[in-house]
Amino acid sequence: MEVQTSGRPIDSLLEKVLCMNILSSDYFKELYRLKTYHEVIDEIYNQVDHVEPWMTGNCRGPSTAFCLLYKFFTMKLTVKQMHGLLKHTDSPYIRAIGFLYLRYAADPKTLWSWCEPYVKDDESSESS
Numbered sequence: 001m002e003v004q005t006s007g008r009p010i011d012s013l014l015e016k017v018l019c020m021n022i023l024s025s026d027y028f029k030e031l032y033r034l035k036t037y038h039e040v041i042d043e044i045y046n047q048v049d050h051v052e053p054w055m056t057g058n059c060r061g062p063s064t065a066f067c068l069l070y071k072f073f074t075m076k077l078t079v080k081q082m083h084g085l086l087k088h089t090d091s092p093y094i095r096a097i098g099f100l101y102l103r104y105a106a107d108p109k110t111l112w113s114w115c116e117p118y119v120k121d122d123e124s125s126e127s128s
Helices: 018-022 028-034 036-047 063-074 080-084 091-103 109-118
Strands: none
Touching: 018 036, 018 063, 028 036, 028 063, 036 063, 036 080, 036 091, 063 091, 080 091, 080 109
16 A cells, blocks of 8 residues: 555655756666665665755755655655655665655645654664
């Protein structure tokens, strides 16, 4: 069963300029090779070092995190996959992208039921 979404089209979930930059980025186009949820998880583990929407420095391209978040939008995550993201212990960035997915795509009426178990979570924000 898919995560219950707000029903908005995926190209309207993020700010328009960010969305256009994601869709036109070379990195996002490379993500077409990733076909499974687990391949995207591995890519997050190996490539993401922050969850800001834009790359750091002078370059104004979309961050790897938001390109991978958008990749998940195209995959329409299941409830089981979302629990897997939120409970993942290998990287705080995997969990953060799960919460970002919920923030942008989930039906607002379901947000508290997803987030409440993690409000007092003591997971470190530092990557190991």
